[in-house]
Amino acid sequence: MKKEELLNLRNMGIVAHIDxxxxxxxxxxxxxxGKIYKMGEVDEGSTEMDWMAQERERGITITAAATTCFWxxxxxxxxxxxxxxxxxxEVVRSLxxxxxxxxxxxxxxxxxxxxxxxxxxxxxxxxxxxxFVNKLDRIGSDFNxxxxxxxxxxFAKIVKLQIPIYKKDEFIGVIDILExxxxxxxxxxxxxKFYEEPIPxxxxxxxxxxxxxxxxxxxEYDDKICEKYLAGKEIATPEIKLLIRKGTIKNAVVPxxxxxxxxxxxxxxxxxxxxxxxxxxxxxEAVKGINPITNKEEVRETSxxxxxxxxxxxxxxxxYVGQLIYxxxxxxxxxxxEIVYNVNRDKKERISRLLRMHANKREDIQxxxxxxxxxxxxxxxxxxxxxxxxxxxxxxxxxxxxPEPVISVAIEPKTQADQQKLSEALSKLQDEDPTFKVKFExxxxxxxxxxxxxxxxxxxxxxxxxxxxxxxxxxxxxxxYRETIKTNSRGEGKYIxxxxxxxxxxxxxxxxxxxxxxxxxxxxKIKGGVIKEEYISSIKNGIEEAMTSGxxxxxxxxxxxxxxIDGSYHEVDSSEIAFKIAGxxxxxxxxxxxxxxxMEPIMKLEIYTPEPNLGEVxxxxxxxxxxxxxxxxxxxLKIVDAMVPLAEMFGYATDLRSLTQGRATYTxxxxxxxEVPDDIVKKFLDVSLYRKSVA
Numbered sequence: 001m002k003k004e005e006l007l008n009l010r011n012m013g014i015v016a017h018i019d020x021x022x023x024x025x026x027x028x029x030x031x032x033x034g035k036i037y038k039m040g041e042v043d044e045g046s047t048e049m050d051w052m053a054q055e056r057e058r059g060i061t062i063t064a065a066a067t068t069c070f071w072x073x074x075x076x077x078x079x080x081x082x083x084x085x086x087x088x089x090e091v092v093r094s095l096x097x098x099x100x101x102x103x104x105x106x107x108x109x110x111x112x113x114x115x116x117x118x119x120x121x122x123x124x125x126x127x128x129x130x131x132f133v134n135k136l137d138r139i140g141s142d143f144n145x146x147x148x149x150x151x152x153x154x155f156a157k158i159v160k161l162q163i164p165i166y167k168k169d170e171f172i173g174v175i176d177i178l179e180x181x182x183x184x185x186x187x188x189x190x191x192x193k194f195y196e197e198p199i200p201x202x203x204x205x206x207x208x209x210x211x212x213x214x215x216x217x218x219x220e221y222d223d224k225i226c227e228k229y230l231a232g233k234e235i236a237t238p239e240i241k242l243l244i245r246k247g248t249i250k251n252a253v254v255p256x257x258x259x260x261x262x263x264x265x266x267x268x269x270x271x272x273x274x275x276x277x278x279x280x281x282x283x284x285e286a287v288k289g290i291n292p293i294t295n296k297e298e299v300r301e302t303s304x305x306x307x308x309x310x311x312x313x314x315x316x317x318x319x320y321v322g323q324l325i326y327x328x329x330x331x332x333x334x335x336x337x338e339i340v341y342n343v344n345r346d347k348k349e350r351i352s353r354l355l356r357m358h359a360n361k362r363e364d365i366q367x368x369x370x371x372x373x374x375x376x377x378x379x380x381x382x383x384x385x386x387x388x389x390x391x392x393x394x395x396x397x398x399x400x401x402x403p404e405p406v407i408s409v410a411i412e413p414k415t416q417a418d419q420q421k422l423s424e425a426l427s428k429l430q431d432e433d434p435t436f437k438v439k440f441e442x443x444x445x446x447x448x449x450x451x452x453x454x455x456x457x458x459x460x461x462x463x464x465x466x467x468x469x470x471x472x473x474x475x476x477x478x479x480x481y482r483e484t485i486k487t488n489s490r491g492e493g494k495y496i497x498x499x500x501x502x503x504x505x506x507x508x509x510x511x512x513x514x515x516x517x518x519x520x521x522x523x524x525k526i527k528g529g530v531i532k533e534e535y536i537s538s539i540k541n542g543i544e545e546a547m548t549s550g551x552x553x554x555x556x557x558x559x560x561x562x563x564x565i566d567g568s569y570h571e572v573d574s575s576e577i578a579f580k581i582a583g584x585x586x587x588x589x590x591x592x593x594x595x596x597x598x599m600e601p602i603m604k605l606e607i608y609t610p611e612p613n614l615g616e617v618x619x620x621x622x623x624x625x626x627x628x629x630x631x632x633x634x635x636x637l638k639i640v641d642a643m644v645p646l647a648e649m650f651g652y653a654t655d656l657r658s659l660t661q662g663r664a665t666y667t668x669x670x671x672x673x674x675e676v677p678d679d680i681v682k683k684f685l686d687v688s689l690y691r692k693s694v695a
Contacts, residue, residue: 006302006371007280008074011328013064013094015122016104017112018083018667021134025104025261025270026067026080032192032267033069033076035358039190039264064090064314066326066373067358071271077373085114085669086456088121089402089435093313093384095121096400097328097373100248100278101129102270107141107258110634111149113606113667119154128248128284130255130273131156136164137171137260140636147256156254159214159244162269163207164258171260174269175199177210178237183269191264211240218243218253241276248277249284281371287330289387289395292343298395300331302370307393308332308340312379312386313400315432317467321353321362323431324375325382330397332390334374335367342379343396344386352378384434402434405450406601406646406670408478409457412447414471425468429460436460450480452670454650479647482558482599482673483550488513490565491590493542493582496573506578507531508539508567512590515561520547523563531567535579539564542583551588552596558673562587598681599673600645607640607656609664614638616659624648625677643671647680 014022030036064081079098081091095101101122105115122129133146143164150156162174165182173184173194186193199207215235219226221243229235247253255277259266281302289309291298300309314326327334334340336354341347355375356363368374382388385399413422426438426449437450451457454477464470490511497504508531515521522540531539540562547557567582605626609617617640618628626644633639649668656664 006282009280009371010074010076010274010278011099011373012278013079013081013098013101015081015091015101015118016083017114020104020106021261022104023080028261028267030069033071035069064094065359072275074275083114086453089433091118092121092402093400095125095127097313098127099281099284101127103129103131105133105146107133107136108138110146111153113669126251128251128279130277132270133258134261136258137263143258159217159253159255161255162257174258177207178240180207185265218247221246245277249279289397292394292396304333304369306331307390308334309389309395311397312382315384317428321377325379326375329368329370329372331370333367333369340388341391341394342382342386343389343394345381347381349379351376405435405437405452406480407453408448408450408480410446410475411449412473414473418471421470422472425464425470477650481555483552483555483596484559484599485512485514485594485596487595489590489594491586493586495578495581503573504578505570505573506582508582508586509565510586510590511563511565512594513561515559521561525563525565531569538576538579539583542580543587546584546587551591552598598676600647600676602643602671602674603646603668604671605642605644605668607664607666608637609660611638613660
């Protein structure tokens, strides 16, 4: 790809809280750019990007869908992401590879819980963004209130570029502050036509004030223009746009536009902003990685002239071509039929087909260049987060971290004939979705599937039936508990076996410490060679394996620091497997005396309810062991923010409808793990044996 083409390329995502209008906005973008010739509607299940049957039936986005369109001189690769918290995985992996994004906010709902979540992920991956306040045609919408919430909840440094125009309470267009003009959209042409008019005289002072505010915010991003501004000279609109672009690419400011996607207003201005302010692949920092041969950091510039490197960020099963691997190409050129190297798996892979995607539609291409997002077929070993590179010039890029599942159900085939099909289908779904886990419980002989919420598992089981033709019975939802410790302790592990020939000998002593919120840490404090260096990693592996099943209820163990302090080895009988078993024994021994506790997932709950139902809603939360964090008001509704254990939330949607005659709505997302109260633990676990040492 030539430099001019790269400069005009935009890789962007559209992210928001559920029902803020992401898919409708994407549909309008495709229509106005000429990619499609008829606009579909989410409520009718006719949109291009929501192509799955489950999406069209429920009117929500479940999987991130990619497409490409053109606006003016720019090529725009778009990924439309889900807004429901159960499918956050799609947002995480998309933001990992995107150069920029549009954050959409509902003019009525404002900054909602999932808005905050995706904003945090965008901050983590340092993704430049512009904001679009949508649904300004709806009763109760308030553009300025949304801007204030962006400042207070997201700590965004906003640059307001537009002001909505109303005529007899009807949203008809916007005022472009920079260009000092009104833009009025034509209803009959479905927004294809719009008219530019001078701003009314009575608003001129207000617009000049807003324009001055913009310059004041962004002047610092160019010394020459800043000097010009301080000297009191007129700053031309192209100069201001250049400053906004610089601030946006630095992730220092967020340009804000407004409109109504459903009413076909504001989309052309939004596309102009994408081209004007979001970065090209050349504007973002070059990707860094580790050379697996030298173990040193390397930088790969976004260029066709340097060795190929790419990150796989999504797997999808296609009924026609098999497994699709979505790639973001960071450097070099990828050609159909080429052999590439999977650095994570140490495997060679052949690119059978190279595709450009439009939702679930495919277009074969012969090659793709640096900065591009494509899909390929034929990769046997590649999984989400793997790095593909040139065989002679390998590089390992940073992978993608995903949240852990919080809810499980038991699943079994309906018939013996479904047994093998179920196993294969679950394996494919697990490859596609890193937040979906499958585990076989040896004690109960049950297969457990785990996900991010009830809807997540509902979609999984629905796909088993429709896509894979597998009959399965599903059990009741179960909470994915965790175990940890409250105090430090010591444990000794010895594994000694003699069998006539060479035996087995492993011996280690470890200390365990609570490590709240910081995961698992292993530290080696062995001195004097009492254990050979080659066996240290085996002890760590043994501890990690033992942590997959704790001593209280067999749940995974989290937030522990293990320190290896002593041990011994045998010159002949010691082996890696012996020390791995010894490490496992030492861990379980230490955990027994470290006041083991059970941890449960706590959910962040936000409820929108009419005031007459507020008392019943709060009382119900208290019954569920919930804690009220905040009470606010928005658009005549009361908003209840609460923290509630997931174990108490099964079936809450039905209960809330009953309490409020269907007038209340809620959103819920995972927040953190907290200790389960003793009176709850005693209902299903006997923990007295492990707590007798702590009075």
